[in-house]
Amino acid sequence: MQTRAGVPMGNDDLSSGLSSPPSDLDNYSDEEREVKEEEGEKDGKNNSIVSRFFRSSSPGKSSGAQKAPGKAIAPVKKEPTLGLGDIVPTLIREKVKKRENIVEKKPRVKKVKDGERVKVEAPENWEEVYEKLREMRKMVEAPVDTMGCERLGDKAATPKLRRFHTLISLMLSSQTKDTVNAVAMKKLQEQLPGGLCLESILGVEPKRLDELIRIVGFHNRKTEYIKKAAVILRDKHGGDIPDTFEGLTALPGVGPKMAHLCLSAAWDRTEGIGVDVHVHRICNLWGWVKTTTPEGTREALQAWLPRDRWREINFLLVGFGQTICLPRGRRCGECTLSNGLCRAAYMEPKKVKVKKEKRVISEGSDEDFDDDNYAAPERSMRPKRRRVKVEVKEEEEVGDEDMLVADIEDVVPNLAKFRYKR
DNA sequence: TTTGACACAAGTTCACGGCC
DNA sequence: GGCCGTGAACTTGTGTCAAA
Structure with a gap:
């Protein structure tokens, strides 16, 4: 640990x-x-x-x-x-x-x-679980502790600029590890003319911006979102970031999770729980909620969790999910909830046998798929891709039905669905 | 033991199909 | 036609596991 x-x-x-x-x-x-x-x-x-x-x-x-x-x-x-x-x-x-x-x-x-x-x-036992979770989080340093989005802003900057940094950091953070996000933020702060600020974002060429954030996931789209958001901030919000959930989610690339986190971090206001996959996954694992989507988890959690916990729950569970209750390979031996408070501790190590069978269900020609030589950015202009249905079968026996679902979904999200591949 | 294939993490947007 | 729900697409590093 x-x-x-x-x-x-x-x-x-x-x-x-x-x-x-x-x-x-x-x-x-x-x-x-x-x-x-x-x-x-x-x-x-x-x-x-x-x-x-x-x-x-x-x-x-x-x-x-x-x-x-x-x-x-x-x-x-x-x-x-x-x-x-x-x-x-x-x-x-x-x-x-x-x-x-x-x-x-x-x-x-x-x-x-x-x-x-x-x-x-x-x-019934949520408070006990919660306190143990707090204790564990005090003992373990998670990436979110040092490189969480709200920590990446320039501490010497004005409050307004820090809010902007928080927003940009959040926009970069999706599908990106905190450590990677931190590197991208550093590059922006150091290599943008004038540092990372609204003006520098407005002035930078999209290509250059994309180069600077290339390390993060979905950098192409994020470049586009950040540029568009910057224009909206300048034109509609006086260069500051919106202080309402609606205003934030109106920005391209900002959804409910980011908006809630941004409101908390930038404006010190908590209007909802920021639910990411860690929060969603762990809450379902503990049986705190029984939901299929993060948004469902947010609503379910908000229905009973005291409001004064809304802000910290994200932070606690994200760090916990990053360090102990990992999506794959949970470290139950390091978890103080394994003494009866968490059902995961009683699960057999995952032996989910996944059988995959691929078959083409519709297709274009193979020549259509030469993405290396294909430059058309518009999805609508792209040739029809080969769609391969991947059927996933689960062949493991686990006693508890609820546990089975939670367990399998840990390994095979969207189990009941089929996935398309090129 | 090494290597390669595969799955996953991470959040949002948007196209599409079903329903009213 | 509008609304709503579902799921693909987007990127890249990392972890896992089976095969060599």
Whole structure:
């Protein structure tokens, strides 16, 4: 286990750029609030979990957060800034615990699309798991601790510039390891004329920008997205990055996950959980949620996880997923949850026999596939590719049905689907 | 033991098909 | 025709495993 040699992981150690805890329930959506208020009415008393939760907040205003017109602004209890290293210092933890004593036990209620309601209960042992997860993360240094997107900005830069760095770093980060992302960010900061800033991005030739970020995944598309986003930032946001979820997701190349993380890191606001594959995978592995998509995981998790954990959960689980609960080759021996808190520990080592059979289901001519000599960038202009159906069969026996699904999907995502290949 | 093939990680966009 | 859900495409380094 990789530990930080005798250096206690202080708050700032893990958390620069993610320095503030989530505020209370200031950002509940109208829908959630409506449901929660209805719950109170249904109880025949204004004593629902949520009313009590809301009442627990002291009046205030969220930190500069722009609310969408018409959105109710709930009272906010401004908590002192804390770092993600220790993530919840003792004092805050005590506050959180006090609040949890009020909130826990009763299931929250969440509306689903068809108007029905489903009860979403927090997993019984989630707090125990959570605390152990925190402890493990203090002991293990993960790439996200030192090279996470929010840490790659120039610390000497102005807040506005740092926000821009955060956004660019996030845009580069998808499908790219933190370590690689860090190298690309360094190149941008060192080799762009004037350093990494909006002006330099606007001024640089796409080809040159692409060269600088070539190391990251999907650099061609990211070059395009960054250039387009820079124009939008200049024209519509006064050169700063948007401070709303909608504004961020309106930028090309920025989706829900990045938007939530960016809001947290750049604007110190938490409106949702940033769910990447680590969060999605581990939450399903633990049985915290039972979902098929990261977006589904986000909704399910937000339905029961106290809001003050929304920000750190991403950080905790990403690092945990990078170092211990690896997608392949979980290190259960190093995990303190393996003593009964995690079902993965009781799974047999993966012996998933995957049988593949390829057959052509439609095709163009082989000559069409000479990509080396093919330069047309537009997908629509490309010749029809050979599509080969790859059927994947699972031949392993595992007792628990749920475990089977989780286990296999670890190895073969999209198991039920077929994959196309050239 | 080495080598090569294959699978995976990582998030977003967009084309396409089904349904209303 | 519009909406919605599904899944391919995009890139490149790394890990795993079977075959030589």
